[in-house]
Amino acid sequence: MSQPLVSLRNIEKSYPIAGGRTWVLRRIHLDVQPGEFVTLMGPSGAGKSTLLSILGMLDAEWTGEYLLEGRAVHSLKPKDRAELAKGTIGFVFQQYHLLDGLTVAENLEVPLSYRNLKRSEREALVADMLDRFQLVGKKDLYPNQLSGGQQQVVGIARALIASPKMLLADEPTGNLHSTQAKQIMEMFQALNREGTTVIQVTHSESNAAYGHRVVQLADGWIQEPR
Numbered sequence: 001m002s003q004p005l006v007s008l009r010n011i012e013k014s015y016p017i018a019g020g021r022t023w024v025l026r027r028i029h030l031d032v033q034p035g036e037f038v039t040l041m042g043p044s045g046a047g048k049s050t051l052l053s054i055l056g057m058l059d060a061e062w063t064g065e066y067l068l069e070g071r072a073v074h075s076l077k078p079k080d081r082a083e084l085a086k087g088t089i090g091f092v093f094q095q096y097h098l099l100d101g102l103t104v105a106e107n108l109e110v111p112l113s114y115r116n117l118k119r120s121e122r123e124a125l126v127a128d129m130l131d132r133f134q135l136v137g138k139k140d141l142y143p144n145q146l147s148g149g150q151q152q153v154v155g156i157a158r159a160l161i162a163s164p165k166m167l168l169a170d171e172p173t174g175n176l177h178s179t180q181a182k183q184i185m186e187m188f189q190a191l192n193r194e195g196t197t198v199i200q201v202t203h204s205e206s207n208a209a210y211g212h213r214v215v216q217l218a219d220g221w222i223q224e225p226r
């Protein structure tokens with residue numbers, strides 16, 4: 001079998017509380033193969049968003065082993081982790097997290113500003129994404145001039161502009177109507193069919209149905225499939 005894209009071994013996370021610690025993740029073992037579409041589900045507070053943040057390297061306060069394409073994330077310095085994340089991972093948030101003071105086109109360009117690209121190369125990539133996600137007519141608008149669904153499309157385009165191998169999405173349709181949610185999920189499915197590995201957190205069974213398999217979390221533990 002090919003090398004997993006993600007390999008987690010014994011990932012644990014806890015917070016100090018009076019008289020001890022409270023555990024958020026316990027002994028998490030998880031492999032994700034390149035090209036998979038995995039859904040993390042489980043009750044509120046189970047640790048799903050925490051696990052996704054660790055995968056996205058937005059959270060560095062954990063123990064255990066995390067291999068990304070065979071590279072030991074747990075041994076990397078923060079700067080090298082950030083570098084690896086930028087080149088490998090796109091993150092889509094429930095609340096979009098677009099920059100209000102920037103236009104659609106400028107928001108798309110943000111992930112590229114960290115790269116050593118010529119202005120003309122950045123502009124070409126932005127033009128490609130605007131075209132691909134049918135945002136050309138919206139490129140000079142600001143986020144508050146877009147619907148929620150349109151903002152999330154911009155969020156996805158921004159996550160994809162640097163061609164990540166892995167797309168992480170935390171309740172990406174949580175704020176959307178069902179028609180918009182369906183469009184977003186169809187977009188994820190198409191991206192996955194083109195080769196992008198997807199890991200999503202959702203409470204929605206219909207969103208989960210777009211993926212290949214469900215990983216259930218409860219109280220910080222992965223539940224064995226029944």
Ligand SMILES: Nc1ncnc2c1ncn2[C@@H]1O[C@H](COP(=O)(O)OP(=O)(O)OP(=O)(O)O)[C@@H](O)[C@H]1O
Nearest residue numbers: 015022024042043044045046047048049050051201
């Ligand atoms: N700073 C903190 N101190 C103590 N506990 C915390 C802290 N931050 C988060 N937690 C706990 O971590 C647990 C997991 O939170 P997480 O957001 O990962 O859950 P979730 O499964 O994504 O939930 P939801 O479906 O409601 O979004 C929760 O029980 C939460 O109370």
